[in-house]
Amino acid sequence: MRVTRGGLLFLFAFCVFAFGAVEVWSESVLEIGASILLVCWAAIYYRDKQATVRWSPLNWPLCGFLMLGIVQLIFRWTANPFHTRLELLRLAAYWIVFFLCAQAFRERADLVMVAWFLIILGFFVALFGIAQHFTSEGTVYWFRQLREGGDVFGPYVNRNHFAGFIELTVPVGMSLLVFRGVRRDLFPMVGLLTIIPIGALILAASRGGIVSFAVEIGVLALLARTRRRDSPRIIAIGAIALGAVILILWLGAGVAVERFSTTRAGDATLVRRASMFRGAEHVFFDYPMKGAGLGALVSVYPRYETIYDGYVVDHVHNDYIEALAETGLVGGFCGLAFLWLLFREGRKSFTAEQGHFSRALHAGAIAALCGLLVHSFVDFNLHIPANALLFLLQTYLATSPPLPSQAPAKRQRLHRRELSPLP
Numbered sequence: 001m002r003v004t005r006g007g008l009l010f011l012f013a014f015c016v017f018a019f020g021a022v023e024v025w026s027e028s029v030l031e032i033g034a035s036i037l038l039v040c041w042a043a044i045y046y047r048d049k050q051a052t053v054r055w056s057p058l059n060w061p062l063c064g065f066l067m068l069g070i071v072q073l074i075f076r077w078t079a080n081p082f083h084t085r086l087e088l089l090r091l092a093a094y095w096i097v098f099f100l101c102a103q104a105f106r107e108r109a110d111l112v113m114v115a116w117f118l119i120i121l122g123f124f125v126a127l128f129g130i131a132q133h134f135t136s137e138g139t140v141y142w143f144r145q146l147r148e149g150g151d152v153f154g155p156y157v158n159r160n161h162f163a164g165f166i167e168l169t170v171p172v173g174m175s176l177l178v179f180r181g182v183r184r185d186l187f188p189m190v191g192l193l194t195i196i197p198i199g200a201l202i203l204a205a206s207r208g209g210i211v212s213f214a215v216e217i218g219v220l221a222l223l224a225r226t227r228r229r230d231s232p233r234i235i236a237i238g239a240i241a242l243g244a245v246i247l248i249l250w251l252g253a254g255v256a257v258e259r260f261s262t263t264r265a266g267d268a269t270l271v272r273r274a275s276m277f278r279g280a281e282h283v284f285f286d287y288p289m290k291g292a293g294l295g296a297l298v299s300v301y302p303r304y305e306t307i308y309d310g311y312v313v314d315h316v317h318n319d320y321i322e323a324l325a326e327t328g329l330v331g332g333f334c335g336l337a338f339l340w341l342l343f344r345e346g347r348k349s350f351t352a353e354q355g356h357f358s359r360a361l362h363a364g365a366i367a368a369l370c371g372l373l374v375h376s377f378v379d380f381n382l383h384i385p386a387n388a389l390l391f392l393l394q395t396y397l398a399t400s401p402p403l404p405s406q407a408p409a410k411r412q413r414l415h416r417r418e419l420s421p422l423p
Contacts, residue, residue: 001041001044001103001104003037003040003044004037004040004041004044004100004103004104005104005105005110005113007033007036007037007040008037008097008100008101008104009113009114009117010033011030011033011034011037011097011389012117012121012386012389012390012393013121014026014029014030014033015030015385015386015389016121016125016155016165016386016390017125017155018155018386019140019144019155019156019157020155020156020157020161020165020384020385020386020387021384021385021386022157022384022385026385027090027385030090030093030385030389031089031090031092031093034092034093034096034097034100035093035096037096037097037100038096038099038100041100041103041104045103053103054102054103054106055102056098056099056102056345056396056399057341057345058098058338058341058342058345058395058399059095059098059099060337060341061334061335061337061338061341062091062094062095062098062338063095064330064331064333064334064337065091065294065327065331065334066088066091066092066095068290068291068294068327068330068331068334069084069087069088069091069294070088071290072084072290072291072293072294073085073088077290077291077293078292078293078294078296079292079293079296079299079300080293080295080296080298080299080300081293083293083294083295083296083298083299084293084294084295084296086295087294087295088294090385091294094388094389094392097389097392097393098392098393098395098396101392101393101396102396102400105396105400108357108358108403108406111357111358111361111397111400111403112357114393114397115172115176115181115357115361115364118168118169118172118390118393119169119172119173119176119190119193119194120193121169122165122166122169122170122172122173122193122197123193123194123196123197125154125155125162125165125169125197126154126166126196126197126199126200126201127196127200128154128155129153129154129155129162129200129203129204130196130199130200130203132152132153132154133153133203133204136152138152139152140152140155140157141155153200153204154200156384159204159205159206159209160206160208160209160375160379160381161379161381161384161387162200162201162204162206162209163201163204163206163208163209163210163212163213163375164209164372164375164379164381164384164387165386165387165390166197166198166200166201166204166209166213167201167209167212167213167216167368167371167372167375168368168371168372168387168390168391168394169197169368169390170194170197170198170201170213170216171216171220171363171364171365171367171368171371172361172364172365172368173190173191173193173194173364174194174216174217174220174364174367175220175360175361175363175364175367176190176357176360176361176364177190177191177194178220178224178360178363179224179227179356179359179360179363180356180360181356181357181358181359181360181361182357182360191243195243198213198243201213207378208375208377208378208379209375211374211375212371212372212374212375213371215370215371215374216367216368216370216371217367219366219367219370219371220363220364220367223350223363223366223367224363226351227359271307272307273316273317273318273378275305275306275307276301276313276316276317276318277316277317277318277321278304278306279301279304279305279306279313279316280297280301280304280316280318280321280322280324280325281321281325282304283297283300283301283304283325284321284324284325284328287325287328288328288329289328289329289330290327290328290330291324291325291326291327291328291330291331292325292326293326294326294327295326296326297313297314297315297316297322297325297326298312298313298314301313301316315380315383316380317378317379317380318376318377318378318379318380319376319377319379319380319381319382319383320335320376320377322380322383323335339373342369342395342398342399345398345399346362346365346366346369346398346399349362349398349399349400349401349402350362350363350366350398352402353402353404354402354403354404354405355403355404355405355406356405357403358402358403358404358405359402361397361400362397362398362400362402364397365394365395365397365398366398368394369391369394369395369398372387372391
């Protein structure tokens, strides 16, 4: 199972650093890598007679989306069969990764490794984004020019998608601090690894990202309020926020405020976003049950476009209306089922009896999911493979079975030591 765990973590990191895995070559690596990992897991499962399969209820709505896409292809209910095939391959890779997460990350040591992986990944990507912001203008990795426009931050060609990445990683460190999921001697290090990504998020000046991050802080505060008897460290949120503010002032608050308050070339204005929403809404009304086809919005949208600015609209900056336009009410039902099962299972896992680390892991995942779901009203982070994979990873963490506290075991070992005879 080590190969599966290592391969999954590699895919998460690779997709982030490969420009969010939005290009053909990086998507191919993701799909081929996911298939190889599934074959490896199947071989291990076949050889190990004691191995069990952990099946999440969230697999059913995900399978529903896959079946809908297959039906659209078979009955030619898609406006662009080629794009629907591509979207099906991508969704199949997502499902494989989500399924394998449930098989690979079960023990406490595995989940601790995942938590540290997310914290460290967020820190290094944020540090890279800050360095690139001050030393490079409009290029990725200091050499890759954007031919079709964009607003680079870090390895992402769009600062809003970088913000989505931070929304999916930074709540892990915050929740470990707030819910006492980390030892006291590690508090300063986790605080530093958390403050840097927050500073990068503010510096990126994604309006949707900043609002969504504020929602995440509110969700963590509400979750901490429900666990008063566990004595959560509410002051940790204030300390992290203060550290982030100091970092932004040092980096240059004026630049961040200027970028936040103005619309740059290539940005979608509020009027443009509203126009795209109305266009996708009309697509949904014309294809109410079966949708226009997975990934086919780019083909049908020009007929419904009301404001033409010379740009090709492949996504409408709202994941929800885009899903309805492409999959209709059937896909909408699958989406609602996914969200209902997600928050039902997440609530059950968070409120169960468990240790501090386990509760912190669930709280951080719930906050991360809430933040990205809010951001999805004004952007399309779920159509960026790197962020979609991290979203599914957080989905698994939020709904994973609770882990018991290690304190009784430690006390029992200490008791045995005290009762053991002298040599």
